Amino acid sequence: xxxxxxxxxxxxxxxxxxxxxxxxxxxxxxxxxxxxxxxxxxxxxxxxxxxxxxxxxxxxxxxxxxxxxxxxxxxxxxxxxxxxxxxxxxxxxxxxxxxxxxxxxxxxxxxxxxxxxxxxxxxxxxxxxxxxxxxxxxxxxxxxxxxxxxxxxxxxxxxxxxxxxxxxxxxxxxxxxxxxxxxxxxxxxxxxxxxxxxxxxxxxxxxxxxxxxxxxxxxxxxxxxxx
Amino acid sequence: xxxxxxxxxxxxxxxxxxxxxxxxxxxxxxxxxxxxxxxxxxxxxxxxxxxxxxxxxxxxxxxxxxxxxxxxxxxxxxxxxxxxxxxxxxxxxxxxxxxxxxxxxxxxxxxxxxxxxxxxxxxxxxxxxxxxxxxxxxxxxxxxxxxxxxxxxxxxxxxxxxxxxxxxxxxxxxxxxxxxxxxxxxxxxxxxxxxxxxxxxxxxxxxxxxxxxxxxxxxxxxxxxxx
DNA sequence: TGTACATCAGTGAACGCGCGTTCACTGATGTAC
DNA sequence: TGTACATCAGTGAACGCGCGTTCACTGATGTAC
Numbered sequence: 001x002x003x004x005x006x007x008x009x010x011x012x013x014x015x016x017x018x019x020x021x022x023x024x025x026x027x028x029x030x031x032x033x034x035x036x037x038x039x040x041x042x043x044x045x046x047x048x049x050x051x052x053x054x055x056x057x058x059x060x061x062x063x064x065x066x067x068x069x070x071x072x073x074x075x076x077x078x079x080x081x082x083x084x085x086x087x088x089x090x091x092x093x094x095x096x097x098x099x100x101x102x103x104x105x106x107x108x109x110x111x112x113x114x115x116x117x118x119x120x121x122x123x124x125x126x127x128x129x130x131x132x133x134x135x136x137x138x139x140x141x142x143x144x145x146x147x148x149x150x151x152x153x154x155x156x157x158x159x160x161x162x163x164x165x166x167x168x169x170x171x172x173x174x175x176x177x178x179x180x181x182x183x184x185x186x187x188x189x190x191x192x193x194x195x196x197x198x199x200x201x202x203x204x205x206x207x208x209x210x211x212x213x214x215x216x217x218x219x220x221x222x223x224x225x226x227x
Numbered sequence: 228x229x230x231x232x233x234x235x236x237x238x239x240x241x242x243x244x245x246x247x248x249x250x251x252x253x254x255x256x257x258x259x260x261x262x263x264x265x266x267x268x269x270x271x272x273x274x275x276x277x278x279x280x281x282x283x284x285x286x287x288x289x290x291x292x293x294x295x296x297x298x299x300x301x302x303x304x305x306x307x308x309x310x311x312x313x314x315x316x317x318x319x320x321x322x323x324x325x326x327x328x329x330x331x332x333x334x335x336x337x338x339x340x341x342x343x344x345x346x347x348x349x350x351x352x353x354x355x356x357x358x359x360x361x362x363x364x365x366x367x368x369x370x371x372x373x374x375x376x377x378x379x380x381x382x383x384x385x386x387x388x389x390x391x392x393x394x395x396x397x398x399x400x401x402x403x404x405x406x407x408x409x410x411x412x413x414x415x416x417x418x419x420x421x422x423x424x425x426x427x428x429x430x431x432x433x434x435x436x437x438x439x440x441x442x443x444x445x446x447x448x449x450x451x452x453x454x
Numbered sequence: 455t456g457t458a459c460a461t462c463a464g465t466g467a468a469c470g471c472g473c474g475t476t477c478a479c480t481g482a483t484g485t486a487c
Numbered sequence: 488t489g490t491a492c493a494t495c496a497g498t499g500a501a502c503g504c505g506c507g508t509t510c511a512c513t514g515a516t517g518t519a520c
Contacts, residue, residue, distance in 0.1 A: 006483080007483075008482090008483060008495080011496085030346070032342075033260035033261065033345075034260065036473065037473085037474070048474085049497080053495075054496095058474070113420070113425070114342035118256070149446075153435050153438075159435070159436065166429070182417075185416040185440070189411075189414070190412035192415065192416060193340070201354075202389065212379070213405065216375065235516055238463085264507070265506060273465095275507085276466080276507095276508075277463070277464045280464075284507090285507070
């Protein structure tokens with residue numbers, strides 16, 4: 001039984017929420033590289049040094065934002081995948097949820113999958129939430145059974161085994177695992193191209209394009225269309 | 228017949244080269260957001276205001292770097308595609324050239340396909356070199372003839388037609404065009420995941436993974452294996 | 455070929471702004487007896 | 488329940504650093520006659 005929070009603890013928790021909100025607003029406006037503790041303090045109506053009560057270093061705040069973003073994205077994907085639907089449908093729905101999240105919060109998507117921040121090294125505690133996203137997306141497609149007539153290269157087999165074991169994703173075989181990595185790369189790539197503006201003038205809005213492509217991938221993975 | 232360059236013109240051209248070199252070094256070290264005209268001037272042993280003789284605004288320098296990067300990448304792709312080889316082979320070779328370029332110069336790849344710089348708007352003159360890259364990559368796969376049993380959505384047809392007409396890429400049909408966009412998204416996505424460190428611990432080095440996937444895409448596009 | 459003039463690369467000082475982080479401190483809140 | 492003490496959020500000043508951009512200027516280079 002946790003003791004009830006003291007007013008001080010509660011104020012602290014609320015301030016952390018506010019700090020993150022302001023940080024996200026900055027992220028959206030000026031990018032992650034320009035995240036400024038001083039600017040956050042200013043908007044909090046707090047002297048600049050007081051921020052250090054909450055995050056000892058700028059990078060600690062970035063880490064908090066990264067972890068939150070992975071978790072929010074994973075949750076969005078998980079709740080998009082309705083178990084009553086066929087794997088084919090679940091895959092398409094989940095991909096669309098990923099795109100929707102990314103289009104809605106492009107700066108947070110870029111924080112996760114965009115250019116690494118110079119000087120920032122993602123600490124180990126980001127690995128688990130990052131995995132949650134991969135699992136949430138690929139779990140809908142574990143039943144994949146692609147036609148694949150080529151042999152898996154010798155060097156690739158252990159990489160595939162290690163990765164899917166670590167994620168606890170029971171894929172059918174290595175060919176299926178490989179196809180899943182390809183599908184993941186495609187989804188992330190298409191979303192990146194869209195939110196980075198590479199489709200401007202050609203495929204905007206890109207929802208039809210995106211849906212058509214993830215459906216074809218679902219076909220290529222030969223995902224069951226019935227539950 | 229162009230007149231021979233004066234010493235002054237020559238010095239100017241050389242300085243522009245040096246400025247770009249120093250800018251690229253900064254890009255690699257601190258990211259595009261931290262590109263600093265003052266720092267460049269310092270390394271050039273020039274007073275900070277003198278830089279404005281060369282680039283009137285910071286963004287003009289960024290634009291020059293973007294255009295150079297697109298052109299260098301396009302050239303790398305073009306020279307990787309040997310016409311004596313089969314389309315299947317050309318596609319795989321070109322994709323590998325793209326990955327090699329990106330792995331060798333990740334900061335330049337990120338400048339093109341990574342998170343947009345806050346406040347920087349790519350001017351129209353970047354469109355043509357950006358197209359050169361798309362053409363260099365996709366031209367190797369114009370003979371694609373994927374199995375595709377689904378109808379192209381109504382909203383998608385004009386987008387596909389416009390895009391491939393603009394690039395002057397004579398794809399077989401819309402299904403092939405759609406598959407090519409999917410392939411492009413996958414290649415960019417995989418390379419982005421790799422250079423942004425998302426494969427760390429799982430698929431590093433990623434060359435075997437990458438090759439296996441572009442080969443399978445070449446299969447799926449049913450590219451001819453003979454010239 | 456020589457001279458007068460125009461061009462323009464580079465100078466140096468300044469404006470006004472931003473940042474992260476440390477430090478000794480005040481004073482309200484929380485806790486242990 | 489009351490009091491003494493410990494905790495710790497927030498203060499305010501300071502350190503040392505960075506940036507883009509403007510401006511009037513010097514003096515070497517280029518050019519037109």
